[in-house]
Amino acid sequence: MKAPNxxxxxxxxxQxxxxxxxxxxxxxxxxxxxxPMRxxxxxxxxxxxxxxxxxxxxKSLERDGLVRRRAIATVPVTVEYSITPLGVTLAKAVDPLRDWAECHLKEVLAAQRRYDGQTKAAA
Incomplete structure (x- = not known):
């Protein structure tokens, strides 16, 4: 089987x-x-x-099997969303990216200030 491109x-x-x-x-x-949250x-x-x-x-997350929607019979209807086991695996995979962002936030902000300063000076 050919590997996806x-x-x-x-x-x-x-996707x-x-x-x-x-x-x-x-x-x-x-x-x-x-x-779970409403x-x-x-x-x-x-x-x-x-x-x-x-x-x-x-709706997209539910379609992808990452989130479950549960309607509760109340007046008006209460809808609660929860993460599926598949969604948990994706959330765990995203954790290192969030950690990286939190760890390197100061560096990224400093780089943005330097870039913005160079762009203003060149204009």
Whole structure:
């Protein structure tokens, strides 16, 4: 069997990498790994995400088998989201990236300031 070409637009590997590269998806998975949450709690916790974007990302994560949606028979209906075992494996794979970001934040910010200063000086 031929190895997938991640550089091809229709490659399944690339589609999964796109999910990992989605900041909202990663933040949702990391939160749900802590506890199941209702939609509005997720929206309040993740600053900057719109209701529409949260809904879209949750549907994509559910479709990918990374998140489970559970409707609870209340009035109005309560919906709770939880991470699946497959989602946990992805969240664990993302942890080293988050650790790297936290460890190297000062260096990246310093590089951005240097770059921005050079760009202004050249203009």
């Amino acid at each position: 991640a550089y091809s637009a229709d490659c399944p590997t690339r 999964i990498l796109d999910r990992v590269g989605d900041k909202w998806a990663v933040l949702i998975l990391l939160l749900l790994r802590e506890d 939609f509005n709690r997720l929206r309040r916790t993740i600053e900057g995400i719109s209701q529409k974007m949260l809904s879209q990302v949750l």
